[in-house]
Amino acid sequence: MQMKRWRNVWRFLPLLSVIALALTGCGNEQLTAMLPKGEGAEMQFNLMMLSLYIMIGVFVVVALIYTVVLVRFRRRGESDNEIPEQTEGNVVLEILWTVVPIILLLILAVPTVMTTFALDEGTEKVPKDATVIKVTAHQYWWEFEYPDLEVKTSQDLHIPTGERVYFELVSKDVTHSFWVPTLGGKMDTNTATENKMWLNAQEPGTYYGKCAELCGPSHALMDFKVIAQEKEDFEAWAKSMKEAGSQAASDQAAQGEEIFANSCIGCHAVGSEGGNTGPNLTNFGDRERVAGVLDHTDKNIKNWISNPSEFKPGNNMPAFGDQLNDEELDALVVYLQGLKVEE
Amino acid sequence: MSAHAYKKKNPVWDWLTTVDHKKIGILYLASGAFFFLIGGLEAILLRVQLLYPEFDFVGAETFNQLLTMHGTTMIFLAAMPLIFGFMNAIVPLQIGARDVAFPFVNSLGFWLFTAGGILLNLGWFLGGAPDAGWTGYAPLSTTSPGNGVDFYVLGLQISGIGTLIGGINFLVTIINMRAPGMTFMRMPLFTWSSFITSGLILFAFPALTIGLALLMFDRLFGSQFFAAEAGGNPIIYEHLFWIFGHPEVYILVLPAFGMFSEIIATFARKRLFGYSAMVFATALIGFLGFMVWVHHMFTVGLGPIANSIFAVATMLIAVPTGVKIFNWLFTMWGGKVSFPTANLFAVGFIPSFVLGGMTGVMLSVPPADYQYHDSYFVVAHFHYVIVGGVVFGLFAGMYYWWPKIFGTVLNEFLGKLHFWLFFIGFHLTFFPMHFLGLMGMPRRVYTYLSGQSLDEANFAATMGAFLMGLATIIMVWNIIQTSVKGKKAGNDPWDGRTLEWAISSPAPEYNFAQTPLVRGLDAWWLEKRAGNTQMVAAEPLDDIHMPDSSILPVLLSLGLFTAALSAIYSNWVLAIGGLALAALSMILRSVIDYHGYHIHKEDLPAEGREDK
Numbered sequence: 001m002q003m004k005r006w007r008n009v010w011r012f013l014p015l016l017s018v019i020a021l022a023l024t025g026c027g028n029e030q031l032t033a034m035l036p037k038g039e040g041a042e043m044q045f046n047l048m049m050l051s052l053y054i055m056i057g058v059f060v061v062v063a064l065i066y067t068v069v070l071v072r073f074r075r076r077g078e079s080d081n082e083i084p085e086q087t088e089g090n091v092v093l094e095i096l097w098t099v100v101p102i103i104l105l106l107i108l109a110v111p112t113v114m115t116t117f118a119l120d121e122g123t124e125k126v127p128k129d130a131t132v133i134k135v136t137a138h139q140y141w142w143e144f145e146y147p148d149l150e151v152k153t154s155q156d157l158h159i160p161t162g163e164r165v166y167f168e169l170v171s172k173d174v175t176h177s178f179w180v181p182t183l184g185g186k187m188d189t190n191t192a193t194e195n196k197m198w199l200n201a202q203e204p205g206t207y208y209g210k211c212a213e214l215c216g217p218s219h220a221l222m223d224f225k226v227i228a229q230e231k232e233d234f235e236a237w238a239k240s241m242k243e244a245g246s247q248a249a250s251d252q253a254a255q256g257e258e259i260f261a262n263s264c265i266g267c268h269a270v271g272s273e274g275g276n277t278g279p280n281l282t283n284f285g286d287r288e289r290v291a292g293v294l295d296h297t298d299k300n301i302k303n304w305i306s307n308p309s310e311f312k313p314g315n316n317m318p319a320f321g322d323q324l325n326d327e328e329l330d331a332l333v334v335y336l337q338g339l340k341v342e343e
Numbered sequence: 344m345s346a347h348a349y350k351k352k353n354p355v356w357d358w359l360t361t362v363d364h365k366k367i368g369i370l371y372l373a374s375g376a377f378f379f380l381i382g383g384l385e386a387i388l389l390r391v392q393l394l395y396p397e398f399d400f401v402g403a404e405t406f407n408q409l410l411t412m413h414g415t416t417m418i419f420l421a422a423m424p425l426i427f428g429f430m431n432a433i434v435p436l437q438i439g440a441r442d443v444a445f446p447f448v449n450s451l452g453f454w455l456f457t458a459g460g461i462l463l464n465l466g467w468f469l470g471g472a473p474d475a476g477w478t479g480y481a482p483l484s485t486t487s488p489g490n491g492v493d494f495y496v497l498g499l500q501i502s503g504i505g506t507l508i509g510g511i512n513f514l515v516t517i518i519n520m521r522a523p524g525m526t527f528m529r530m531p532l533f534t535w536s537s538f539i540t541s542g543l544i545l546f547a548f549p550a551l552t553i554g555l556a557l558l559m560f561d562r563l564f565g566s567q568f569f570a571a572e573a574g575g576n577p578i579i580y581e582h583l584f585w586i587f588g589h590p591e592v593y594i595l596v597l598p599a600f601g602m603f604s605e606i607i608a609t610f611a612r613k614r615l616f617g618y619s620a621m622v623f624a625t626a627l628i629g630f631l632g633f634m635v636w637v638h639h640m641f642t643v644g645l646g647p648i649a650n651s652i653f654a655v656a657t658m659l660i661a662v663p664t665g666v667k668i669f670n671w672l673f674t675m676w677g678g679k680v681s682f683p684t685a686n687l688f689a690v691g692f693i694p695s696f697v698l699g700g701m702t703g704v705m706l707s708v709p710p711a712d713y714q715y716h717d718s719y720f721v722v723a724h725f726h727y728v729i730v731g732g733v734v735f736g737l738f739a740g741m742y743y744w745w746p747k748i749f750g751t752v753l754n755e756f757l758g759k760l761h762f763w764l765f766f767i768g769f770h771l772t773f774f775p776m777h778f779l780g781l782m783g784m785p786r787r788v789y790t791y792l793s794g795q796s797l798d799e800a801n802f803a804a805t806m807g808a809f810l811m812g813l814a815t816i817i818m819v820w821n822i823i824q825t826s827v828k829g830k831k832a833g834n835d836p837w838d839g840r841t842l843e844w845a846i847s848s849p850a851p852e853y854n855f856a857q858t859p860l861v862r863g864l865d866a867w868w869l870e871k872r873a874g875n876t877q878m879v880a881a882e883p884l885d886d887i888h889m890p891d892s893s894i895l896p897v898l899l900s901l902g903l904f905t906a907a908l909s910a911i912y913s914n915w916v917l918a919i920g921g922l923a924l925a926a927l928s929m930i931l932r933s934v935i936d937y938h939g940y941h942i943h944k945e946d947l948p949a950e951g952r953e954d955k
Contacts, residue, residue: 027782028796033714034781041714048711055701058665062697065672070690075612075679083872084678089617089670097669098662105658108708113651115710120647169644174483175577177642177717181783185713188642190578191482191571195644208795212642212717212785214476215483217403220788293792313403 031208033181039164039200040184043115050111054104119185123196126166131159131234135169137176137189139215140222140315141279141292151241152269154279156287157209157226160234164198177212180226186212201228206288217314223292240341244282245271249338256335259328263320270339278317285340301333360892362446365850367453368432369748374457375424376822381464382416383815385409390772390808393801396793406789407474408491412464414477415495418591419502420460422729425737426598427452427509430537432748434513436843436850437534439522439859439878444515446890447932452509454900459502462907466494476787478584481569481577485561490911493562497907500555501900503548510544513537522842523881524861528622531841531865532615535622536601539629540594546633547590554583563910578643585636593632595729597625599736600667603689606743607671609837610686611678614865617670624663624670631660641712650709657707664700668693683837684758688739691766692731699727702777717787720780726773738765738818746836750849751829757821761814768810775800840868845878853887856947886941893937899928 026034036042126132135157136143145152159165169178171189179186180199187197201207211222229237248254260270267278274280287296291312294300304311306321306329324332361367389409392400401409435443443449466472473495475484484492517538521530530538557580560566567573569580608615615621637645637653671693682690702724706712715721738761745753779800784791791797835844845867846855859878863869870878906921 025796027778028794031783031795032781033783044710044714047708048705048714051705051708051711055704059697059701062668062672063694065669065676066693069672069675069680073611073675073678073680075681080679082679084611084613086614087616087673087677088614089620090673093669093673094617094620094666097666101662101665105661105704108704109655109658112654112708112710116651116654117647119710119713174486175480179717179783179785181714185710186642186716187713188644190644192576192578193644208783210783210785214407214480214787217407217474217789219407220403220785220790223792 028208029182030206031181033185036182037202037205037207038180038183039202040119040198041182043119044185047111047115051108054108058101058104119197122164122198123166127164130163131165133157133159133165133167135167135178135189137169137171137173137178137211137215137222139173140211140218140312142178142209142222142224143276143279146238149238149242151238152272152276152280153241153282155224155289155292156283157224158234158237159199159201159226159228160231161201161204161228162231164200166198167196169195169197174215175213176215176222178209179212180207180209182207183226183228188213199226201226204228204230204233218312221291221293221312223289225288237341241282244339244341246273247338248335250334252331253335253338255328256331256333259324259332260335263323264332267317281336281339283339283341285337286342298330298333298337301336302329305329305332356894357892359897360450360894362442362450362890362892363852364431364435364443364446364449365748365852365854367449368428368430370453371424371428371431371456372748374460375421375428378416378420378460379425380815380819382413382421383812385413385416387808387812389413390805392789393791394805395802396791396795396798398790401789403789404471404474407476407787408466408472410787411473411476411495412467415463415473415499417729418477418595419499420456420463422595422733422737423506424453424456424460426540426595426733427456427506429533429602429737429740429744430513430540430598433744433843434534434537435516435520436747436846436854437531437841438517438520438525439842439855439861440516440520441854441858441887442890443512444519445512447893447896447937448508448512450893451896451899452505452512454896455505455508455903456502457505458900458904459498459500459505461498462501462904463494463498465498465908466491469494478588479555479558479580480584481558481561481580482571484558485569485577492558493911496555496559496562497911500552500559501903501907503551503555504903505900506544507548507552510541510548513541514545517541522855522858522861525866526861528619529861529864529866531601532604532618532621532625533598533601533841536597536604536625539625540597543590543594543597543629543632547587547594550583551587554580554587557583563913581640581643582636585639586633589636589639590629590632592725592728593629596732596736597629599692599733599740600625602736602740602743603671603692604674605841606685606689606739607674608865609743609839610683610689611675611680612838613674613678614840614868615670616673616676617666618864620666621670624666627663628660631656631663635660638707638709638712641709642716647709654707654709658704661700661704661707668697668700683742684753684755684762685739685743685837687759687762688735688742691762692735692739695727695731695735695766695769699724699731702727715780717785718780719776719784719786722786723773723776723780726769726776730769730773738762743837744843745825746832746848747843748849749826749829750832751825752832752836753825753829754821757817757824761818761821764810764814764817768807768812768814771807771810772804773807775803779804835867838871840865842866842878845870851948853889853942853947856887857884858882884944884947886943887947888939888941890939891937893932895928895932899925902926902928 026032029035036045134145143154144157169187169189171191176189177186183199183201187195207226209224209226248257265274267275269280270282290296290300290304307319308315308317392406471489471491473491475487475492557568561568567575569575569577604615635657638657641650706715742753742758784797832848834848857880860881902921902924906918909917
């Protein structure tokens with residue numbers, strides 16, 4: 001009876017792993033770290049696999065001994081009263097299972113240290129023609145500034161592909177952490193010190209970014225997008241961003257622009273005009289998400305402006321539901337949707 | 344005062360004033376179990392919120408309070424007191440002592456812990472619990488609105504003092520109170536690991552004390568230690584927290600390792616394989632535990648040199664831990680292994696903890712950690728270590744030592760049901776979390792968007808949590824049933840090896856009528872094999888001197904509790920009143936002479952004697 005039960009455990013453990021894998025696969029290809037699309041993510045993934053293989057080797061040895069012990073050395077019922085030999089230990093074995101793990105760890109430690117330094121390469125002395133982006137984290141949104149290109153944006157991070165893009169990371173309020181799993185590992189954004197890292201997207205695409213450090217109620221909703229483009233597309237984007245400014249294509253949009261100038265511009269900038277306590281909205285119409293998480297629809301924009309904390313608890317934007325009527329909100333939405341730099 | 348022992352005591356007063364290590368052990372176990380249930384309930388609520396993407400069950404603010412309190416409660420208010428409970432109940436018996444070195448300090452440690460634990464949980468009823476994570480990172484903790492984090496800062500500070508003095512007490516006890524012949528290298532592994540854990544407490548807790556004190560100044564008195572705009576730096580807090588926080592992991596897991604060493608040897612009916620290697624491995628883990636804290640901070644931006652050094656130091660810990668695993672396996676090798684519930688948990692621990700150790704080595708690689716850090720991979724890892732190691736150990740210890748502590752045996756059928764449901768639920772909850780993390784799910788998120796392939800694994804994890812909840816309900820039912828009408832236990836129900844099994848169950852107030860003479864490792868097993876039915880006495884039968892009970896620990900703790908609670912609401916008069924009560928208790932303790940009392944040898948029951 002007991003024997004059977006123990007055999008079941010051994011059927012159960014690998015089954016569990018298979019179920020877990022089958023359930024999950026490798027995840028969403030814009031988000032997962034298991035299908036790396038960046039130079040950094042690939043270096044990190046290779047180390048993950050190396051350490052995993054070594055560890056699976058160790059696990060197999062442990063599992064073998066464990067199975068033999070549980071099968072062979074059971075007490076057969078209450079009547080089995082034989083006293084086993086009281087072995088003190090075995091020096092050779094002790095040395096063996098001290099030295100072998102040390103060798104295994106050396107095999108892991110060498111590439112570990114090399115990669116740790118390789119990932120930091122160039123951050124102190126950024127190559128001359130590299131794109132540098134200053135990332136400022138806020139509760140609960142991301143500000144991206146391209147000092148050399150004189151461009152500021154938020155939420156959607158545009159980068160050129162095929163080269164290392166260098167980041168300077170800081171935070172305005174509490175500690176956040178900047179993470180684009182598919183392109184590379186994370187780096188904290190601290191309030192008192194600036195951190196540096198690079199990412200290198202190998203192919204164009206949209207990748208999901210997350211805040212990885214608990215930063216308040218809406219920590220879960222502090223998402224952003226990385227839009228990796230071919231170099232020339234990126235340069236075209238940057239150029240139109242630099243030239244972009246407030247523009248209204250219709251009467252309704254003009255009304256919206258006026259409302260924006262009265263109510264929003266203190267915190268939100270379009271082009272170079274406006275405050276920077278809230279996200280820059282120069283290319284708001286191009287974005288895939290409202291506030292990083294909501295689907296980009298007119299209705300969601302309206303709802304967001306009316307009561308932001310319903311969608312992102314604890315965020316700093318005041319609610320405008322009481323100050324703006326329906327018509328004004330509609331106009332504002334039309335204006336905001338018109339803020340585009342891409343076709 | 345000497346007539347004291349014969350007075351009929353009021354049970355409530357008796358439990359409030361007791362300085363008996365066995366009763367204090369039971370108090371620790373009871374309050375630890377209570378907080379364990381609270382922490383478990385919080386975990387279930389967290390998992391329900393994450394059942395479906397964009398699910399609305401408790402909401403963002405409450406979720407952050409729940410995740411903070413789940414972590415804080417489980418570490419400080421459940422695991423720590425449960426471990427102290429076993430240390431109190433068992434260590435003096437294992438070394439052949441009549442009590443701990445400082446019975447009064449022991450009682451004070453318990454009541455300070457309780458006062459801190461209650462204060463910490465008061466936030467739930469007074470406008471919101473702490474919400475900055477169990478790590479309490481500044482500036483999130485210093486800028487968190489409301490009083491929630493104040494309860495965290497002051498509650499942990501008070502219970503931390505209790506833990507610190509408890510640790511000092513056990514250091515002194517184990518160094519000074521061992522029975523004749525109980526040399527260091529004859530001590531049972533649970534006593535050894537309790538000794539090393541107490542040393543870790545002594546060196547680790549002061550760092551937490553300082554971190555919390557700085558937080559307190561920032562929050563209550565307007566200082567700016569962690570405010571960057573005023574020249575402060577929150578990374579200092581992160582260092583202080585983890586200089587404490589990493590050894591804390593070993594403070595929790597080493598005693599569990601000690602329990603497994605006792606339980607595996609007992610149920611294999613074999614001497615522990617490689618005893619001295621096990622002792623040195625334990626000491627080495629404790630020592631290295633202080634040199635690896637930066638692996639919690641690889642993404643803080645300390646640079647490749649710091650990260651590499653701490654990475655290699657972290658990998659080294661795998662070596663002594665592996666030594667322990669192999670020695671446990673070889674203790675069973677060639678043995679006659681039986682599987683009552685206690686040993687099921689010990690044997691179930693081995694593969695579970697090895698998985699946690701594997702991910703531990705994987706996490707020690709900084710470049711890979713840049714991906715794992717603060718993701719669900721880390722959540723999976725530390726639950727494999729803390730549940731697979733510490734909680735399995737506490738359960739194993741509970742089924743193993745219950746007879747010695749309470750004199751009854753827990754129901755084995757319910758026990759096995761508890762084990763299997765918990766074991767399956769545990770793996771179902773935490774195994775998928777490895778993949779969640781690798782698939783890009785950060786930890787401490789109150790929700791996740793649909794369409795990110797995170798739905799199925801989260802659903803599975805919640806189902807596993809329900810199974811663990813069910814297992815815990817069965818355990819509680821078992822405890823209740825056993826307390827009401829449990830089967831009486833013999834003195835030595837498991838054919839034990841160490842001294843605690845040589846005396847009656849539960850142990851008498853004075854533990855040993857005559858201090859035993861220890862003639863080797865596994866002292867009691869040796870005597871049994873030599874055909875003896877009791878230990879050889881090391882002293883003639885005499886009157887036994889016992890310590891006086893005292894209400895002062897309760898009053899002192901109440902004073903600090905009042906002071907802290909009043910300080911949170913800036914009621915400084917009451918706060919000073921509370922401090923005055925604490926000071927008065929200390930003064931009274933210093934000026935009153937405590938003579939203790941004697942249990943006369945004529946009053947000792949006949950079976951405890953060995954007349955020469």
